[in-house]
Amino acid sequence: MAKELDKQKDCPICNRNNSCNKNGDCWCGNEFFPREIFDLVTGDQLGKSCICKDCLNQFKGKN
Ligand SMILES: [Zn+2]
Numbered sequence: 001m002a003k004e005l006d007k008q009k010d011c012p013i014c015n016r017n018n019s020c021n022k023n024g025d026c027w028c029g030n031e032f033f034p035r036e037i038f039d040l041v042t043g044d045q046l047g048k049s050c051i052c053k054d055c056l057n058q059f060k061g062k063n
Contacts (some may be wrong), residue, residue, distance in 0.1 A: 008050075013052070013055040037059045
């Protein structure tokens with residue numbers, strides 16, 4: 001169980017800490033995530049783990 005919770009703190013793209021705070025205000029709540037970025041996330045992690053800011057910025061920079 002604890003392992004599952006830990007997993008949600010990891011970015012599904014780079015596996016680093018996504019700095020998401022599920023219990024309060026999270027930076028990702030104020031960010032726009034392009035639909036296409038979720039194509040990079042595998043099915044079982046979709047909707048569970050947040051994408052980190054680094055990956056979001058990198059994705060936006062490329063497109
Ligand atoms: Zn990431």
